[in-house]
Amino acid sequence: MALTDTRPETGTDARAVAPSVVPSPLTIFGSGDHKAVGTFYVLAALIFGVAGWVATALSSAHEIGSGTFLSSMAARQLGQTSQVGLILLVIVPLFLGLATYIVPLQVGASTVAFPRAAAAAMWTWLLGSGVFIVASFIDGGFGGDRTKSVSLTVLSLGGIIVALLLGTVCALTTAITLRTPGMTLDRVPMFTFSMLVGGAIWMLTLPVMLANLLLIWVDLRYGGATVFGEASLQFGQVSWLAHEPQIYAFLVPGLGIVADIVATLTGARLAHRNVLLFAVGAFGVLSVGAWAQNAMYPNFADDLLWQAMSVVAVLPILLLLGGVATAMKSGKPSLKSPLGLAVISLLLTLLGVVAGALLAITPLELRSTNAFANGQFILVLGAALAAGAAGIGYWGPKMTGGLCVDAIGKLNVLVLLGGGALGGLSLCVLGFTTRFNGLADAYDALLVVSVAGSVLLALGSLLVILGLLSGAHKSAPEAGANPWGTGQTLEWACASPPPTGNFADLAVVRSPEPLLDEEA
């Protein structure tokens, strides 16, 4: 493009083409539009989410009573597959989809960086996810009997990780290079910043997972499956993904979503914004967990570093909680569902990190069974799902062009809070059975509660889809550019849904809340 050319977003017909939220398969199949790619990620991830939480419920239900519900091999594989699946098929793509859609809008860019790579990443992820699910059904879970199926699982996970990393590169490069004039890195909106932090942590840790998978695959395929590919050793090499502190890395973008929503729906600029940026960054740094590999380093839990990281991770969350409380006090909170979902997300996050700190305290003996760690997993992923739900409720009008039915979101506040708390806390209590013998009597009852919690989380995922679709329905009232009326960041300056090229023209940004400057 020569320098004298008109920038594409300033073209006269830029506003003319407003894509509908659920484009026809034909247009989406070849689309490099970041909005179509992002929407597709989000919808697919939520559908996988329903399946993933149902699988979690089934694997817990197996433990009730005498445990004859499934074969023990099937139950173990289901539990492990659902943990890996909930991370790589649900939470990471959910945030990545939101980032692909929202980050270019937040930084005032006309497109995501490398739009075709972003589209290729999404399709590769979708294909890999499909293969992963099929392979899991044909006895390909970790430790499965059929070597070829396990190879397929490992290969599909490798493909999924490469795709997610490629998508992350696109989102991060957008945030680094395509910011509108005046938007320095400390002025980017909280979600973009947290995506930068979280994405950077993913870029540093998910390749290590790729290294683990590579070793398992090579050993299965060529090495005779005696070391890395040995059935009983497979999951131990990748389980760090679902454990503390790595599990926190998949929560980081959610913190930014929470902060953005709180700022908009209380109608005030965030006070002490730099402290909040620091908290998100610190939480990211504390979530680097690729080194705590059970198979290579069985005693990592005795490592002072691991224990310190687990305990200190509570502090950034407390800082964020303080920031949110300050905003609520100084602003005028508007009681819309995204705010409720944001608050319960932060609440579940707090429960998750406190549980993580308890897990690190050796005298409590919480690591002698898996129950407590599994409970913490559900708390943290429930928090991530709630943050995703809050983000979709918040940006839903932007994505669909119509106001979503707020009652669905409000119902979901209860469903997700109930699901996360019941599903996670019951297993955490179960983790204390080694200390308190009386708990053994309540074993089955606690498991029933946990199953109910997982089912609620599945229902919550479904409600998020319904909420988004309600905005796309013909009868939905038109959202307008700034449906909350108090939007602070640039995504609320373009039409809903944004036209091709997103913005017509943008003023130079002078603060983290450019829309408030304009009014003043």
Added chain:
Amino acid sequence: MTAHVLPPAPPVQRPRVLVVGAAFAAAASFMVFIGLIGIYLAARVDIINAGAKWLPEGSKIPLQQPNTMFITLIMSVVTMQWAVAAIAKNDRVNAYLALGLTLMLGVATIIMTTYLWTLMKLDIASGLQGVLIYTITGAHIVMLVVAMLFVALMALRALGGQFTARQHDGITAAALYWYAMVAVYALIWISIYVTK
């Protein structure tokens, strides 16, 4: 008649999208090897602490081929940087020559690695050592091929006249990924070929 004085040209708008993207890709690729080599070192320490030798009986890793490869790759860094410097001066002939040499040195490295595999007399099914060494060196070949494709693609774009002194991000990005690949080799050289 006064001559029209044109206003100064605006500064080159260079968001450097490709360079930043390549830097992220290089970092992610590098981390794969950090993971692999970390696992390799942990496994080796376990075996050596148990009083055994790391390499199984009958296997050996000569140092001549790894050293040759290292020198080859260091030379490729020079030729790669030569290409970057040449395109920045609009010296296209030198840029083509340097890119071609870089690719040739890459091919030489692949050939030398496969030759080294035949010399090692290490069976991949012999256990831990075989799987680790072949996975790591094989993954490096994959990274090298990716880097070569990147360079070749950018060389073709340069041939098509897309890069000039004002805009040569593509070559810079390919060079960045190439250097990361050479850095990975340096890690492999010291941790697998030299200390064993």
